Amino acid sequence: VARYAVFGHPIAHSQSPRIQAAFAKAQGIEIDYRAIDATPQDFAAALDAFAADGGVGANVTLPHKEAAFALCATTTSRAQRAGAVNTLLRKGERWHGDNTDGIGLVRDLTGRNGLDLRGRRVLLLGAGGAARGVAPALLDAGILELVVANRTPERADALVDAMSEPGRVISAYWDALREQGDFELIINATSAGRGDGAVFSLPLSLVNSLTTAVDLNYGEAAIPFLAWARAAGCRNEFDGLGMLVEQAAESFQQWHGVRPETDAVYAALRERAA
Ligand code: ATR
Numbered sequence: 468v469a470r471y472a473v474f475g476h477p478i479a480h481s482q483s484p485r486i487q488a489a490f491a492k493a494q495g496i497e498i499d500y501r502a503i504d505a506t507p508q509d510f511a512a513a514l515d516a517f518a519a520d521g522g523v524g525a526n527v528t529l530p531h532k533e534a535a536f537a538l539c540a541t542t543t544s545r546a547q548r549a550g551a552v553n554t555l556l557r558k559g560e561r562w563h564g565d566n567t568d569g570i571g572l573v574r575d576l577t578g579r580n581g582l583d584l585r586g587r588r589v590l591l592l593g594a595g596g597a598a599r600g601v602a603p604a605l606l607d608a609g610i611l612e613l614v615v616a617n618r619t620p621e622r623a624d625a626l627v628d629a630m631s632e633p634g635r636v637i638s639a640y641w642d643a644l645r646e647q648g649d650f651e652l653i654i655n656a657t658s659a660g661r662g663d664g665a666v667f668s669l670p671l672s673l674v675n676s677l678t679t680a681v682d683l684n685y686g687e688a689a690i691p692f693l694a695w696a697r698a699a700g701c702r703n704e705f706d707g708l709g710m711l712v713e714q715a716a717e718s719f720q721q722w723h724g725v726r727p728e729t730d731a732v733y734a735a736l737r738e739r740a741a
Pocket residue numbers: 529592593594595596597598617618619620622656657658659662665666667
């Protein structure tokens with residue numbers, strides 16, 4: 468049986484083993500997919516040991532996505548633009564890296580939630596690994612403009628520079644968001660909700676009657692931002708559970724050559740989360 472794994476730290480609460488097992492079962496494929504906890508210091512060695520043990524594919528989650536990118540012999544262009552890898556595929560004696568986070572988000576937005584991203588103004592809150600992962604796919608999906616705001620402005624500027632589309636991708640000061648008008652889509656890619664409960668404040672002027680708000684986090688970590696979005700009068704708001712399932716489906720496709728059906732798995736996860 469081919470061996471797969473997800474690497475992260477912490478990893479105990481990862482949904483990936485459950486999701487991949489469900490996809491495999493539905494496709495009639497036998498896999499061995501485990502969660503492996505590795506500290507940043509141990510990650511490279513843990514990955515080597517996994518490969519030596521017959522590991523042929525892996526997902527990588529926080530905080531290893533940039534490290535995984537650096538360890539790959541080859542990477543896809545979308546992984547290069549994100550500077551991060553969430554999907555590893557063994558090719559000969561080397562790792563090939565891809566990043567399916569961005570396409571996962573876009574599929575959740577356009578497929579499951581029926582949004583048309585073309586021509587939209589999008590506000591991206593945060594400029595860390597999660598924001599970097601999704602920005603390229605949003606641009607590829609045909610949005611009009613991406614405004615990036617981050618608590619530390621230099622990181623927003625760095626993300627904007629990395630996208631190399633001046634004019635279309637711009638940074639804004641968090642404290643001056645009021646001057647940016649309103650947005651059809653607001654994405655929370657910060658980790659604020661995962662922290663000590665610190666809630667950031669955002670101006671209501673960002674929202675119009677058609678605004679969709681999405682938090683890339685799910686569970687408790689998504690509660691503060693989604694509560695703000697609801698109070699601000701967004702048309703709809705949802706967490707990152709759909710993106711999680713879609714990025715997993717893209718990874719599954721890289722490994723097994725078939726794209727699994729995601730609705731049943733999404734529904735089951737949603738029910739568990741309720
Ligand atoms: P991830 O991989 O989840 O993106 P990260 O790379 O550590 O994690 O990035 C965390 C992001 O959340 C950053 O954009 C961070 O802002 P800074 O660059 O200023 O640190 C943002 N963030 C974390 N806590 C926050 C808070 N309380 N308010 C606003 N932004 C916050």
